[in-house]
Amino acid sequence: xxxxxxxxxxxxxxxxxxxxxxxxxxxxxxxxxxxxxxxxxxxxxxxxxxxxxxxxxxxxxxxxxxxxxxxxxxxxxxxxxxxxxxxxxxxxxxxxxxxxxxxxxxxxxxxxxxxxxxxxxxxxxxxxxxxxxxxxxxxxxxxxxxxxxxxxxxxxxxxxxxxxxxxxxxxxxxxxxxxxxxxxxxxxxxxxxxxxxxxxxxxxxxxxxxxxxxxxxxxxxxxxxxxxxxxxxxxxxxxxxxxxxxxxxxxxxxxxxxxxxxxxxxxxxxxxxxxxxxxxxxxxxxxxxxxxxxxxxxxxxxxxxxxxxxxxxxxxxxxxxxxxxxxxxxxxxxxxxxxxxxxxxxxxxxxxxxxxxxxxxxxxxxxxxxxxxxxxxxxxxxxxxxxxxxxxxxxxxxxxxxxxxxx
Numbered sequence: 001x002x003x004x005x006x007x008x009x010x011x012x013x014x015x016x017x018x019x020x021x022x023x024x025x026x027x028x029x030x031x032x033x034x035x036x037x038x039x040x041x042x043x044x045x046x047x048x049x050x051x052x053x054x055x056x057x058x059x060x061x062x063x064x065x066x067x068x069x070x071x072x073x074x075x076x077x078x079x080x081x082x083x084x085x086x087x088x089x090x091x092x093x094x095x096x097x098x099x100x101x102x103x104x105x106x107x108x109x110x111x112x113x114x115x116x117x118x119x120x121x122x123x124x125x126x127x128x129x130x131x132x133x134x135x136x137x138x139x140x141x142x143x144x145x146x147x148x149x150x151x152x153x154x155x156x157x158x159x160x161x162x163x164x165x166x167x168x169x170x171x172x173x174x175x176x177x178x179x180x181x182x183x184x185x186x187x188x189x190x191x192x193x194x195x196x197x198x199x200x201x202x203x204x205x206x207x208x209x210x211x212x213x214x215x216x217x218x219x220x221x222x223x224x225x226x227x228x229x230x231x232x233x234x235x236x237x238x239x240x241x242x243x244x245x246x247x248x249x250x251x252x253x254x255x256x257x258x259x260x261x262x263x264x265x266x267x268x269x270x271x272x273x274x275x276x277x278x279x280x281x282x283x284x285x286x287x288x289x290x291x292x293x294x295x296x297x298x299x300x301x302x303x304x305x306x307x308x309x310x311x312x313x314x315x316x317x318x319x320x321x322x323x324x325x326x327x328x329x330x331x332x333x334x335x336x337x338x339x340x341x342x343x344x345x346x347x348x349x350x351x352x353x354x355x356x357x358x359x360x361x362x363x364x365x366x367x368x369x370x371x372x373x374x375x376x377x378x379x380x381x382x383x384x385x386x387x388x389x390x391x392x393x394x395x396x397x398x399x400x401x402x403x404x405x406x407x
Contacts, residue, residue, distance in 0.1 A: 008122025031105040039104045041085040047077040053084040055260025064112040078111035082128040091296035100133025130303035141241035155319040159271040162252040165235035175226035261290040282306040324375035329365040331381040
């Protein structure tokens, strides 16, 4: 039987791994510069963690979550998003008893059973950041500034920042009522999901992917008209802080995100892909009630998830600089133990080195060096071994470098 990878998954092969390492390296550098620390959480959690946090009426829970029962009859789920597991870890390990704010970041694989397309998989990679312990709008702005800086560090420019506030639970009650009344007037034209959402969770209707529903809700009431004074002030301050730092944004009053735990500020970074389609590459917002919802003490928080699979398709190729590869070719009179010793010295000095491991002829070695896309060639003969020095040839240009390598 010829096995193939499951639908919606992908193999990341050696010839493309450098781009993933680049995204992770830049993420760690920039997150650390803002005092975020790395955390790693389990790939699967108790199923109820996600139904309680993400929302039992959300598409993630009702349609996309990978659920299973283990041998002890426990109901578990593969991680569909990163925030809930981090919040659980923070609460379980008493991390909120330490100095606040608490800033965490992570790289994780997530799983959702959804329609696959370019840059969207059923197993996907995410760079996430979460900050706990401050209600101030300055952290909203700082996180958005961080993401903007991260994207630019990858060579991704001209992304569009969409910004909105969905208020707090109190001011959202009135908006939900207004939205439900609006939906009732168009009920016969709504999809079945939106008819259900109208009763269970009206805000989710604004996140519907059906074209007919999206067209209808373009004329829905504006949530910004229903914000309480505190939420209005918070949102205004976030905007002013972003403007001060030169971060451009557009207000998107129907942006609500697909997770039930969000409050106040929500945002998305969009970018046009190479195929002309607009891709959401980063999204997040505040979740001031989630920590208490899953058993912790009341603690405001904000987070973001950045989709690395989509991001990868947007990074210019000239941003990826792999370490050059040196190939050591030997003539017949050179012993293998001499090659190994010299290669180790060069590796210890920081070079990436390959040698003649298959005992090829000199001609075959030249062919192999080209096949593995080596950048530089070092030829070792008896004279080079004697003088402990060799010339370096640039295999891309054919040039012999002036400076020899000493070993």
